[in-house]
Amino acid sequence: MRTIAEINDKINRKKAVVLTAQELKAKVAEEGVTSVAKEVDVVTTGTFEPMESSGAVINLGHTDPPIKIRRCWLDGVPAYSGFGAVDLYLGASCPVEQKEGEELKERGGGHVIEDLIAGKLVQVRAQGQVTDCYPRGTFEAAITRETINQFYLFNPRNIYQNFIVGVNGGERMLHTYLGPLHPRLGNAVYSNAGAISPLLNDPDLQLVGIGTRIFLGGGVGYVTWEGTQHFPLQKRLPNRTPVGPAATLALIGDAKQMDSRWVRGCYFKNYGPSLMLGVGVPLPILNEEVVVRCAVEDKDLVAPIVDFSIPRRVRPTFGLVSYAQLKSGRIVIEGRTVRVAPLVSLYLSIQVAQELKQWIEAGNFNLTEPVCQIPTERTFLPQNRWTEF
Template structure:
């Protein structure tokens, strides 16, 4: 029906018809796939959810005399320094290991009381706030300096970009706790005796549920990332496109993931939020939006999928193993009702993702496209669709047997 270049020409002339994915689903329900495909040029999807496999690359610029940094802390949070002399990488889940102070409710308190981590440092840098840096160097003839302390900010460093190994899970699990004590997990607290259920994916509005076979998203796809422009860089870690799927091609559990990159200096701290999970650790909430060009009717057909047609597995975290027992599958329509049924009993369910902010990401992306400031890109390569998921313990067993 259309090409990306034809759509981009309409975007540049502000004539493109853009819908959020929710608006598109409603249009299809009121009309038909064929009619909507003729009317709409671009579909905007979005999510705002925890994405802990996220981090930032930072280049400080050289000091005088120069230093070859080998240990570094940003506001007490360790950054990886095993790169170039003044290149750093700080992960969202890095935990503060340095005692210091910070402001809580207008008072200075021990930093340990703030539960601060890498995600908070990244958020503050994006917001333009000052960050204390402390570094130790390896003394060499060309890098004679042994230590360095300063204050940095977004505008006093060179490169500052997010490079995220794993974002945008295509689907995920629902966590419950069938045991007899509270569990503190990456999904938040799970209370004993199936007292609550937590899910992290926003369901039908989530980007990759609407492109189940990754036919539109590829390496080089331009996206909304943290309030700025980003790109799909590669397949994400733990990418598992071979997950079992329903007839509509949506996966029944964790499946495809993407690696994303974008200039953090252009981002907005509204969409990059440090967070902390009780007794688990720091993480980061991230807004990601993906545009889908309506190249043919099949694009609209896939994006018309509803919450009642997609499912997630209910997993019992009380069993401390890699493979945990499940209580079967539930639809996202059931999850979003606030109640699911497990073995005949009603269990409260709540999302870890913000449904409201996920919708807002899609709306902001739609606005960019309608304003002509965001055009689409042709992927330079496809995301692999044949990756198996390899657990580490099987390799260890094989090595032991071979040796």
């Protein structure tokens, strides 16, 4: 019906019809797929959830005399420095270093990234490898995002296409990457936005690929590759949506453009730090099939209920549950009613899609053609063997 070039022409003339995923689903229910496909040009999706496989590339700039950094801390959080002399990679889930006996600091790389994006001062402490080129041995300073060179997020794994529901069938409290799970099925936690989540509206990755322009942390970002743990061969329902964790994406974006409203450090008790991140993906309405996929509702999407009390890579499940049931706040497990909470912020996920919609309507955000499709045949390899050296 239309091409991305034609949609971009309408965006540039501020004539594009843009709906959020939530709005599109309601419109399809009222008017049908064919009518919506003729009228709508773009649907925006969004999520705001913990994405711990994230981090920032930072170039400090050279000191005088120069230093070749080999150990570095940003506000006490170790940053990787094993490449260029003053290049760093700060992982979102890296915790602040603690001295023995010191009170626990619930802080890590995600908090430092948030502070830099917010324009706050961050303390740098570095140790160098002294060479003829780089004679300086140590360096300490305070930096902001305005006093460093490159500062961009480069995230190896973001926006899971579906995930799990965590429960605890054991006898003691468990502290997990989903937060606290109470014993004896005391609660359940899920972390995907369901029907408004980006990749559940493009289940076969026909629209999203390498080079796709996205909303990332309040700025413009791009899809750079498949994400780590990318598993598109996950079992799927007849509507093509996966029944558990499936595709993932690697993302990149200029952190100097971002807004700390959409990039927030967080901390999970007895687990560690992470990063709450807003990601929005625009999907071009190229034909009716796109509308059919985007019309999927929470009742048509499922996730596995996984028991974290079994400390194994493959844990037992209590079957599948729909996102409609999850969002109701109660699910039933083996005849027992269990209260449910989302780790994802459903409110802010909707706001991400809404803000991206406004960018496109204002003519400030064009769509891009993927330069390459994301692989759809990747298997998932566990570590089942250990080699002794």
